[in-house]
Amino acid sequence: MPELPEVEAVVRTLRPFVVGRKITSCHVLHPIAVRPSSGRGARAAAARIERALPGRRVVGVTRLGKFLLMPLDRGVIAMHFRLDGQLVWFEATKTTGHIDVAIGFGGAGTLGFVDGRHFGRVEFEEDQSQIAGLKKLGVDSLSKEFTRPRFAELLAKSSLPLKLFLLDQKKVAGIGNIYSNEAMWLARLKPMRRASSLKPAEVARLYKSIGSILRRALECCLHPAPNFRDPNWWFQGIEDILNLYGREGLKCRRDGHPILRSEQGGRSTFWCKACQK
Ligand SMILES: [Zn+2]
Incomplete structure (x- = not known):
């Protein structure tokens, strides 16, 4: 189960893959991965993320507690890996295997959020203060x-x-x-x-x-x-x-x-x- 050191290692390793790159596509293959913490509206959340992300640029990758944060030129993506969520990088737009959320970066590649057990989450908000899990963080x-x-x-x-x-x-x-x-x-x-x-x-x-x-x-x-x-x-x-x-x-x-x-x-x-x- 990823704790702080594991998430920090993912943060540092991910930076060169995505920072400065523009998101060209977003496909939510398993809406449960973007289900809000209220537990309702997974499909609506999936549609919203798929619509919102393309065209935005990743400006950094950081971490707070066990959350990975990907600030964009507008808005922020937050990921929580829970038990065994992980990230996979594909050199092309085509992905293989179980992927929950695929974030495309044009010809550069595609970032896949993968969690076969579906405890992990990907969230997007226009402002970091809107990410529910971060509000209560010590x-x-x-x-x-x-x-x-x-x-x-x-x-x-x-x-x-x-x-x-x-x-x-x-x-x-x-x-x-x-x-x-x-x-x-x-x-x-x-x-x-x-x-x-x-x-x-x-x-x-x-x-x-x-x-x-x-x-x-x-x-x-x-x-x-x-x-x-x-x-x-x-x-x-x-x-x-x-x-x-x-x-x-x-x-x-x-x-x-x-x-x-x-x-x-x-x-x-x-x-x-x-x-x-
Ligand atoms: Zn002892």
Whole structure:
């Protein structure tokens, strides 16, 4: 599931493909991919996007939390990959395989948004402030605005268990299940701790751990970078830098105790009872 590092790697890799290029066509092959968050009007939204995009130029590719944003000379496209949405690039106007949304750039190629499980979304709005998912987004966890004092302040105000606090995109944006588990392990903090119970030294450890795991994961996601020309591309080697992922019952790399799995908010928390307090 793409979290901040994966989306950031997609953002950086996508720029040379689309920035400065004019959109010549847009075909929504599966309207569910553009369904508004209200859950209604997928077909109307598809017709609107197909009509609106041609003729507009991509001026950048950026990211907020787990959203990829493609600002246009007028308006903005927002993409959310959810579980396993991805992008594929075709050198021609012709596309093959399962494509949900095909955005054509004349002779340069076609960008396909692909999500066979249909959880991912593509949105278009004339103004970024109209993208519903962005309105509620908290501070981006790789941005300059994500400072230790800011983080401490957010934690102090929350009675959520630490794990659920980290997953809450309204508080800190970009961290998902995998990197929240890793950050808490690196910081030696128990996922069930109440966010507001963290002492200054613990806040400092967690803040440092979040930055450290996100930056390491981003490096990993960029080497090798996503290969949009391969319809089956996916990130490689990330499990090598993770200490908990896929390691339930195996030995904690710090102290040899078994890695436990607990449910929190319907998601799996992996942790070590011996070293996370
Ligand atoms: Zn341990």
